[in-house]
Structure formats: C-alpha cells, structure tokens
Amino acid sequence: MATPMTADLYAAFRDRIIEVLARLVPEIDPALLARVELTPTRDPDHGELATNAALIVAKSARQAPAIIARALAEALAGVPGIAAVAPAGPGFVNLTLTPESWQAVLGPILRAGIAYGDCDLGAGVRVNVEYVSANPTGPLHVGHCRGAVVGDALASLLAKAGYAVTREFYVNDAGNQVQALGWAVYWRYLQALGTALSDEDFAERVPGGLQYRGEYLVPIGADLARRHGTAFAGPGLSMADPALWLDRFRDAAIAALLADIRADLARLGVAQDVFTSEREILARGAADEAIAALDAKGLIYQGVLAPPKGKAPDDWEPREQTLFRATEFGDDVDRPLRKSDGSNTYFANDIGYHADKLRRGYTVLVDVLGADHGGYVSRMSAAVAALSDRRAEFSVTLCQIVHVMKGGQPVRMSKRAGTYVTLADLLDEVGRDAVRFTMLTRKNDAQMTFDIDQAIAQTRDNPVFYVQYAQARCRSVLRMAAELGFGTEPADLSEADVSALDDAAEIAVLRLLAGWPRLVAGAAAAREPHRVAFYLQDLAAEFHALWNKGRDAATLRFIQAEQRDATRARLAMVAATSVVIRSGLAVLGVTPVEEMR
C-alpha cells in the first residue's frame, strides 16, 4: 500500500492470516475468506486476538476445524510480530502480538492526526443522508434533536469511511400543514392589530380548524402587522378574503420558522449542505415525472385496495385508486398515489423527491426519521428499488422517542399544553456538546430518557464529561512536558523510540488505539454512530486507569524528568490517545476541550 490510508493493525494481521490460510487450503472459495475475522478477545486467557478462520473454512475443506486450526497456528508461529499463537476451543486460533507490534501503531496515528481511522470502505460512493426534515411549522424539539444528531454523526461517520456524503434537509413547504400555518399566523396578525374577534370566532372560519396555537407565532404575526399595517385585514379588523393574504402569510411564516430552525441547528452544530424545497420539487414536476417513469415500467394501475385486516375504519368504502405495485418490491400492499380530489398523496410527492435524489447521482440514500414513520419505510424502500431498478441502496434509520427527565421527574410533553421541550431549551440547559454526545449513548432504535441533570453533571456517570476529561488530561500532560523541555509536537513524537511501553496497562491502551479504524469501519457499515460514543468511553476508561496507576507505581507516571526516552515514549502514547479521542469526537460533532478547571 503506497499511502496506508488505513493504518489498520487488525486489517494487516487479518491479511496475513488469510495469506497463510490460502496456502493451507488452496482451493478455498474467496467468498468464504471474506468472513474470516480477527477480533479482540474478551478473556485474556485467549490471548489478545482471535480468529475464526479455521471454523469458517472447515466445512468446505472437509476437515475438522481443530485440525485446520492447529495447522494454521503452526504456520502463523513464524510470522513477524506474533509472539504467541495457539489453537483453542472448537477451532479458534488465539494470537498474542509482540509489544513491538502494538507499539508500532503510535507512529502512524501521530502522523495521520485526526484522519487516523479513515478508510476507503465507501470507495467514494455518493451517499445522501437526509435528516431533521421537520415541517417548517414550529420550533424544533427534543425528538427532532435526536434525529439531527444521529443524522449528522452518521454523515460524518460515513465520510470518515470514505463515502462522498451530502447532508440534506427536506423542507415540507407544500401541502395542508403549511396552509394551516398560514391561517394560524394570520390570526396572530389580526391579534397584533387588536382585533375584537375571539379565538373561537376565528377558529370557526378556518377550514379544518385553527392549528398551531403555540406562542411562537405571536412575534411573526406582530412583525407582519408592523410591516403591512391593516392592509390585509377586513373592515373593522375582521377577517379579509383569504385569497388576498393566505399565500403571502403562509410564505412569510415558513421563511421565519425555517430561519429559526436553521438557527437552532446552527447552535447544535448541524449545518446541512442542501435544503430541498418540496414546493420547488413539485413545481419542477418531479413527482409526475417519477410516476410516469414507474408507469412506463408497468408499476402503476387503477385498482381497489382491501380494507385493513380486522380493523376496517368506520367510513371505509371500496374506492378505485391510482396504485403503485409496491408488493413487487417487498411491501405488504400496493400504495395509493392520488387522493380522491386528484392531487398527489404525500407518498407520491416523496417518490418524486427520492427520484430527484437519484437523478442527482446518489447511489446510497439514507433517511433518518422518527419512529412514527416506521410504517412508511417499506413503501419508500419499494419505490426507490423500483425507480433505480434495484440498484440504489435505501436505508432508513428510525429514531425512537426521547423522554426528558429533570430533577428525577419526567418532563411531561404535551402539544396541547404547550409544554414540550424545544431544542433551544435543551441547548440553553445543557449545551451543545452534552446534547450531542448524550443523544448518541443509545442505539437509535431504542427509546431514550434524556436526563438533564446527568448531562450537565461533572462526574463519572456523565459520558460526555468523562471522555472530555480524559482528553483534557492528555493535553495537560503534554503542556506539562513542554514546560519541562520535551518536544510534544506530533511530528516530533512520531519518531520517538516507544519500546519502553511494555506494561500491561500501556499495552491495553495501545490495543484500543489500534482498534479505532476497525471500529470506524464496523460502525459505518452498520450505520451505527453510537458505537463511536461507546468506544470513546472505553478508551477514556482505559486512559484514566493508566493515569491512576502512575499514582501507585512511579515507574508508570507519564513524565519522569530523569528518564527522557521513557518519557518520550509515554508522551507519544498520550498524544496518540488525544488524537484518537479527538478523531472520535469529530465524528460525533463534540468539541474536544484543552482544559477543565
């Protein structure tokens, strides 16, 4: 490898194992070799690393796994860098590397810097990650926040793994919701002017009823009143003909709310590359085009759906509809594309949007959605498969609901009572870094309780603090060493003689550092950014443990003025730890801190 983009020790030794295995079992199917793993062991009695290679090839080689394992172990015994190797259990081969092998990870880490862990798994494939995509009808709340953080971290993770990533926000600025918003903001406008109409009087005249009664529209209404005076009010501050104001007020409200949303996202550290307007997509005819394309493939027909099994709605009546043959692509039922008034369903428009993403050249589409959209996944998946002739990859990351806890009490969230926690509130209370890290301490598909008290605590049980503290301790050591005249620049330390790093606790840190590229690749392949957060906690724990060992054994202290070489070696390790933590925090979008006093 000319440029070792992956300074990946695990991958390097795995490659050697496969080479040896291929000599041992020449007729082996390459597809099987892809399943050979080299993993860290849980139990120190099993060495440091274990491979399942013999188990994988046993069947096709028509030999007992234990026999292959023994042969493999013998052949690996001569490989440089391997200190001990032994067949074990049902056919594992356990490996222990030389200290030199582990020590050798430091140079590449220090030379690569934050880029350590980058790989070419994605091979430059263009991927579009769509997240947040909140209706511009109100402020973002904690639920949106989880999607924002998960989507943003996933995008960073995929970029680190070699994908060409675009971060996208889909603005639902067409349809009934934003019409209702237009009415709601008009009501705030009339109120700002001092109308005598009562809430009920106005609400009665709103088609579908008055929605979006939250306070957040008050300033927008007031602003419209300031700019337009009574120009859009009827006689005596009554309601004027909606044709005169509805579109204008709707658009003004969307613009104002979208600006708020973007401001909130900016505070969260989320800045998407592309904001796509649903209205523009539709105006361009994307939905009709996409439907025509599906029609040309014979996937559109007029038909009657069966009512939902067991639970027929009261007003159910059979109706002929324009349907998409989603069942040909794994969905449970075919899905309607037109409402009875002839306009498109949301699904139809969304097909247009996803077709537009494909048209723009993305071959991997990732949607980060709330769990309440779970029922929507199979139909969109079918649509993307149909549009791309099954060539594009479509995956949905569903984020489960977030409950908020404060003072040991659940914070009740109710739209009606207007007591839901906004993203802005959350940022005010706990800050960007804690919000982001905490949102990634659960798998996306597990429900989460966000404990505000824990997120701001400066203690061990707050993972954000814990990880940042470890990194700050690294920086503290390097500052101290610099004062004592040690070179602490990466370029300097990357050349250090690190052979002194042979204590078990030191090797433990080196093993974790060596595992970072592997972690990145695995998390990216699984589309699971939370793994990064857990890895960082493990690394921080190992580092804190080593730090404290220096209290018990002076020989393990990082800085020992009289032992220049040993100190330089440890500084290289500390600097590399800092690099890897920062590399991980960069994926999560969390700021590394230099100092915590």
Add this chain to the structure above:
RNA sequence: GCGCCCUUAGCUCAGUCGGAUAGAGCAACAGCCUUCUAAGCUGUGGGUCGGUGGUUCGAAUCCACCAGGGCGCGCCA
C-alpha cells in the same frame, strides 16, 4: 386484527454480519490523594439474556410460536 421495533444485573444500557466462562456505568459495600487534574482509580457482591421449542460444532444474536411495552395500519405529513 395485521405489520415493524423493543424486552440483557436492583436502575440505565452495551454486546462486533452466530463465537469460547454475557460486559460497562449507576446504586450497595470495602479501599486509594506530600507526585502529571481524586471532576479520577482499584476491588467485592449482583444474571433461567421475557418464555418455550427449533436450526448447528456453537445462539443474547438466526427461525417459529407465546407474553409484555412502543410505533404504524386507503385520500396526515
């Protein structure tokens, strides 16, 4: 009624495309500060991995059924 997700220590959760004796934090108990940040560390106790079958060298992981929780179920987005 149907579909999808979830169920792991008292609590909150990890668990690598199936891997060896299932891990961490909190809480409980017992320890560690003349030394680089004790905002930390070390140790102890704690489990029928919701239940029952199945698949195989091997299952928390895959399959079937059952129980409990969440989400969704033709013209909302």
